Amino acid sequence: MQQNRQQQPAAAKAPREAAAQQPAAALVPAAEDAAHAPQEQPHRRPRRPRQKREPAKPPIHIAFLGGLNEVGKNMTLFECQGDMFLLDCGMAFPDDDMLGIDLVLPDFTYVEKNADRIKGIVLTHGHEDHIGALPYLLKKVNLPLYGTPLTLGLVKGKLKEHGLLNKVKMNVVNPGDTIRFGCIGVEMIHVNHSIPDAVGVAIHSPAGTIVHTGDFKIDCTPVWGEMIDLGRFAQLGKEGVLALMADSTNAERPGFTKTEKMIANSFESMFRRAENKRIIVASFASNISRVQQIVDCAVKYGRKVALSGRSMVNVMSIGVEMGYLHVPEGVLIDIDLIKKYPKDKIVLITTGSQGEPMSALSRMAFADHRKVEVGPDDFIIISARPIPGNEKSVGNVIDELMKRGCEVEYGSMYEVHVSGHACQEELKLMQGIVKPKYFIPVHGEQKMLHQHARLAYSMGKRPQDVCIANIGDVIELSEDHMKRLPGAVPAGNVLVDGLGVGDVGSIVLRDRKHLAEDGLIVVVCTISSEDGHVVSGPDVVSRGFVYVRESENLIDDAKDLVFSVLEQCADNGIHDWGTLKTSIKDSLSHLLYDRTRRSPMILPIIMEV
Amino acid sequence: MQQNRQQQPAAAKAPREAAAQQPAAALVPAAEDAAHAPQEQPHRRPRRPRQKREPAKPPIHIAFLGGLNEVGKNMTLFECQGDMFLLDCGMAFPDDDMLGIDLVLPDFTYVEKNADRIKGIVLTHGHEDHIGALPYLLKKVNLPLYGTPLTLGLVKGKLKEHGLLNKVKMNVVNPGDTIRFGCIGVEMIHVNHSIPDAVGVAIHSPAGTIVHTGDFKIDCTPVWGEMIDLGRFAQLGKEGVLALMADSTNAERPGFTKTEKMIANSFESMFRRAENKRIIVASFASNISRVQQIVDCAVKYGRKVALSGRSMVNVMSIGVEMGYLHVPEGVLIDIDLIKKYPKDKIVLITTGSQGEPMSALSRMAFADHRKVEVGPDDFIIISARPIPGNEKSVGNVIDELMKRGCEVEYGSMYEVHVSGHACQEELKLMQGIVKPKYFIPVHGEQKMLHQHARLAYSMGKRPQDVCIANIGDVIELSEDHMKRLPGAVPAGNVLVDGLGVGDVGSIVLRDRKHLAEDGLIVVVCTISSEDGHVVSGPDVVSRGFVYVRESENLIDDAKDLVFSVLEQCADNGIHDWGTLKTSIKDSLSHLLYDRTRRSPMILPIIMEV
Structure with a gap:
């Protein structure tokens, strides 16, 4: 412990109220521990004879x-x-x-x-x-x-x-x-x-x-x-x-996780390499220390800093306001002003290091950002590691940026991130x-x-x-x-x-998954309230199932099938809607699976007139 | 090159037909290259004077x-x-x-x-x-x-x-x-x-x-x-x-990618550690050399080998049949027989190293495998690296296996995989x-x-x-x-x-994505063919949108809205179905977004009687 004494943080100044207020029994300093007690504790507590265990401790x-x-x-x-x-x-x-x-x-x-x-x-x-x-x-x-x-x-x-x-x-x-x-x-x-x-x-x-x-x-x-x-x-x-x-x-x-400070060296060498290009760094919005180092580097190399992405702007303004982020006067400029400066005088710090589809960096990559257009004059640094599950989307963003001619630094080539x-x-x-x-x-x-x-x-x-x-x-x-x-x-x-908290649960998700994988067939039919025979329809509407134009036969066959199922039910005097719907679902799902090996969600809708 | 001579593969025996048949001009051995030509070429080709470039080369x-x-x-x-x-x-x-x-x-x-x-x-x-x-x-x-x-x-x-x-x-x-x-x-x-x-x-x-x-x-x-x-x-x-x-x-x-042979050492130490547990190794079905090493290790430690997963069984039977995989008589047993042996006499080699939901290993992890039940007596080795995009699903499988008490080796703890x-x-x-x-x-x-x-x-x-x-x-x-x-x-x-090749394209995928994210609302209504007024309905069916029970008010409001839209159209003499459907969609999507911040797919279906 002694080698850390100089670094004892400010926190140590505060009184150890809790320890002081503890019932003595909670502290049990064993004899051998006391022998190694830190030397900065000038007055050792006198050894007490060991007490018997107090059974009533809650x-x-x-x-x-x-x-x-x-x-x-x-x-x-x-x-x-x-x-x-x-x-x-x-x-x-x-x-x-x-x-x-x-x-x-x-x-x-x-x-x-x-x-x-x-x-x-x-x-x-x-x-x-x-x-x-x-x-x-x-x-x-x-x-x-x-x-x-x-x-x-x-x-x-x-x-x-x-x-x-x-x-x-x-x-x-x-x-x-x-x-x-x-x-x-x-x-x-x-x-x-x-x-x-x-x-x-x-x-x-x-x-x-x-x-x-x-x-x-x-x-x-x-x-x-x-x-x-x-x-x-x-x-x-x-x-x-x-x-x-x-x-x-x-x-x-x-x-051992490396020190955040190590990033400074990597950034310096990348800033030197970027030379006459614009530098864009993607990072977590909350990593104020990372942004501080980027700002310091920008100041050293005479570049202005602009921020992109709502959370980046929010957190950094809180950071500056509260004194956690130090930016010299005149360095931070509004993103609307970046075009007034030469490219090599700009560092843009942005969100999107996880490849999130709606983030600023993704929008730049897919040419969908209102204010920033990227190309061969951009030197882009992804200063983060993909969270498990995001590897693919981060990779896609990098690919797109490279296709636009950007130079992109990421992963292990430089030390662009520490945990x-x-x-x-x-x-x-x-x-x-x-x-x-x-x-x-x-x-x-x-x-x-x-x-x-x-x-x-x-x-x-x-x-x-x-x-x-x-x-x-x-x-x-x-x-x-x-x-x-x-x-x-x-x-x-x-x-x-959206606005719903808790109104989407496993059934809704299961339906979404089903719809996502095989799409949907809606079968609508009007039947007579008197004898159950088909009055109009059946009509079939599909979404996410198959190109209708390529499958006209299949859709026609589906209509014919539903018609015959309903007519058969009517002939047999079956009017129970549950049975009708189940019969339509069963026969139709057989037909569709047989012909396509897919199982779209089938929604039979029967109207009576 | 000389240090490789002893390892010169069998391939070298075959005549270099292609080279021999090449038009001479294609070979252009530069003077300085010829000086470093491999020594096993006993007769150097005589130097030809450099020819002028032949312009007609296709x-x-x-x-x-x-x-x-x-x-x-x-x-x-x-x-x-x-x-x-x-x-x-x-x-x-x-x-x-x-x-x-x-x-x-x-x-x-x-x-x-x-x-x-x-x-x-x-x-x-x-x-x-x-x-x-x-x-x-x-x-x-x-x-x-x-x-x-x-x-x-x-x-x-x-x-x-x-x-x-x-x-x-x-x-x-x-x-x-x-x-x-x-x-x-x-x-x-x-x-x-x-x-x-x-x-x-x-x-x-x-x-x-x-x-x-x-x-x-x-x-x-x-x-x-x-x-x-x-x-x-x-x-x-x-x-x-x-x-x-x-x-x-x-x-x-x-x-430099490590040699496949290195795997043998890791497997040996893991086999020793597994002691009285059953060993299950997940690997790519096509990696015959990996399976060979697992089999060798199994033989050494007196274990039988069973295979799980269709592609694993297929590839290995081709491998054995064609002489690429050498398994001593009596070592390979059918998966149905594994219960007849003590756990510490079994190695099960399985597919599913990428966390694929329907694979054998996933089914074991989620207690859905017909023949293998895993638990604290299992020592499981994931002998593969997740392909980008699969990290999360592989992680989920490992988590589930651990929750069942299995010991799981993966990633960097042991060298369980080489590229x-x-x-x-x-x-x-x-x-x-x-x-x-x-x-x-x-x-x-x-x-x-x-x-x-x-x-x-x-x-x-x-x-x-x-x-x-x-x-x-x-x-x-x-x-x-x-x-x-x-x-x-x-x-x-x-x-x-399924059976469809090319019948799913961007429109179908866009619909699936829409359905996946916000679900679906089907609005059905029957209107009079004479005056366009509502005869029956509207009825609203939703899937993947919201728990209906929690949102009865919303669904009722939706019905009322569609009813009033249709009646208004009828009053104004609007009978064009395109206009009717667009009116329903627009007004309904406004209502739903306002109340839920979601945009489900809206399918208006109008029947005329």
Whole structure:
């Protein structure tokens, strides 16, 4: 720990209220730990004779409402002796099979049910997967928010959009501060991540201390702020930690995540190579440190900076306003002005690094951007790694840009991106200094949680002291056990499609999938209300099934078939509409499958006159 | 080259017919090249005084029908002095936006148009992206096939399925052989790839020699057969090569692709770790060498081998039958028998390494496999890398397997896979020994072709001597120029959906996409043929739009709106059906967008009585 002392972040100045207020029994400094206690602690606590275990210590409950077995939607409810608080309230992006869905929220049922016992929401940082579901929750349950200045700055913009701005109480807290929720104290601990002002937390409760890293990496030379407060994590480890919950995003990746600062060198050499071309950099809108480095490089090479993409403009204006992004006077220009400057005097920073179809970069690639036209005079840098599932769309955007003659830098040729999450060596280091009794990997798909658990085993943890949980699980932790409580709380995906929240579910999605794969046949027919015989029709309308012109015979045969089915039913005195519709569906789907090997959705519509 | 002499493959034994038959002018051995000629050539050709350039040399034309700016669908037409032949005839897998499509074929229009001038189809190896479109082409144009034994063995199975087996002439050729198509000689050259019996070709024509690598890698210790015949490529380089066309699949990856043999060590250590568990390995069905190594390992550790997945069973039975896969008597057992053996005596080799939803491994993961149930007693190895676009579905399969308690090895933890394609150092090596005048990167998306071109520039090629072409382009090559001919030939995607070939196009796909994203509203109404007033209805049926139960008001409002629109039209004497339908669509889509921010497809159906 000593080599970090000079880097001790500002956070350390704040009083360790929580620790001080803890019941003494929660701190259990073992004799051998005390011997290695950090030297900056001038007065060692006097050794107390070991007490017998106090049997009455209450347990703490952790209900996972999101973020396990999935990426995104991070939301966890903690409860001890009836006091509750939420950690984060994130959204997720829809999977490929969630056709037409805009975003995914956690299920708020359990939160609504316990609304009167929940004292607040603590936010670890300002990424969508940690704050994105807030407006939707706050419309149902009004709870006070606690977060660092930038995090709340970003939340503010979000609440404004949803007309919630002055209805929610927002409390700015800083690393080192402790928030009190009844018997629970939540201490904020500075960490490094791909957005400034990120924190982990130490949850001090009568049951013991739980450390949650939030999203983190170890960056000894961060672009913004101090190095992660490893000192505090280690100190907590010395004092005794009941459980560690840690970010599993990069648990599959060996090694150590590189420092954000390394990007500067790559950018410098690319800026030199770009020479007389316009430079366009695509990056995550929230990565203020990345943008800072691009701005610094632009200043050095005498280029103006313009921003493209709504979220990029939003976040950067918040960043500048709040002092997280430093741009010298006159460097930032409006995108409308870029044509007034020579190409080699411009850097354009844009969204779209994930190949999102409607993003600024995609629109440039497909010549659909109102203000920017790209070509051989453009040097484009994709400063991000494709999130799993986006590889293909990112590849398509790169292909299109290259077809227009742009030079494109991406992937491994230059170091155009570093991750914001800890890799295996950092994860082990965190476990090693926090020394928790129990380990719960969080934030990640099953395979990431598994690899993270493997790291714990490799450091000597016993399988029974590691818990791979699922959303909906409630874990009970106390000094002598960690167990999953029977019965799960409601947790799952609430889908947002346009203005609808939760009105699209599995049946609607199943229909969309069916329509997507084989299209639709609507059969309309009017029958007589007297004898059931066909009065007019049947008519067949198809969409997404087949070119009608090439399949006139098939459509005619379908009409003939439906006609004969209906007439036969009429002859046999069958008038029940359910039976009629089923007969049409069955016979028609046979015909179509036989002739095309496809199974379009069949919608029989019968009218009676 | 000398260090490779011991490894000179069997191919070298065959007479170099093509070279011998070449007009002397095509060989132009420059004085400085002759000085470095390989020593195994005992009698140097006597130096001839340099001749003046013969101006009458005819050009050769290359028409790209597939495989450029895309992965898959490899198919190229060569023509010199009216003689034509096709190289490969592959299919591609559909992109995500090709909803419901099974596979993608090249456009055969240009081939059909020139059917009488095309002398045959040369196949480089038996992968789907090189032979998969054959049955569809051969149904239209009957052409003789030329390929190595395994390649034709795999084609045979394909033709049988399509009822074409005895209708097509198949000619077995081996490395070293030269096929004559009029003035063109096509020489087969042994290469390494992820399937045995792969070849590159040297196309000897009056215009000069063109070398096409096919899919290749350099494997100095291949599991099957000899090392790639670098000696022959180098010899061609010495003799003078007009153009090199080379595989760009891995052009973005630095370094050298590892030898297939390396896999054996990884498998050994995993087999040891698996101990008393059943081992399940997912791999590409066509990778016979991979399966050979798994079988060898199974034999060593006393396990029986069973196969799962139709293509795995098919390819391996061809492999065994033709002598490409060696399995000791009694090792291979039927999948129905695996339950008769203890788990630690079984290795199951299965398809599904790409997470394909209907594959054997996916079905195991989602507990939907009729014969195999997986759980904590299974040790599963995913011996493949996800093809771009498949990362997410592969991840899902791994997650599900882990949730069932399986141990899963994948990705970088062990070396579970090596590529079958050359990386940057190999690609440069190939360029360095073939020393072509012109360079044409093939097989890959734009970004891969670009990176491959960059490698050529880094080796000193001038941009004007490198051609990044597109499908549909026809390139003319001769000793003094390489140019794109004006006008493109038909080339694109012909979509196969069920039995339909080409009957699903952009309109149908656009409809499917629309239906997939927002679903469908069908409005049915019967109006009077006399005055146009509503007789019955309107009725509204929705699919994939919204839960009807939650939106009864919306549906009722929609009905009311359509009713009033129709009545208004009737009052105003508007009877034109086009106008009626447009009015319904417009007013309804406004209502729905206003209330839901969604735009479902609206199908108004009006009946008249």
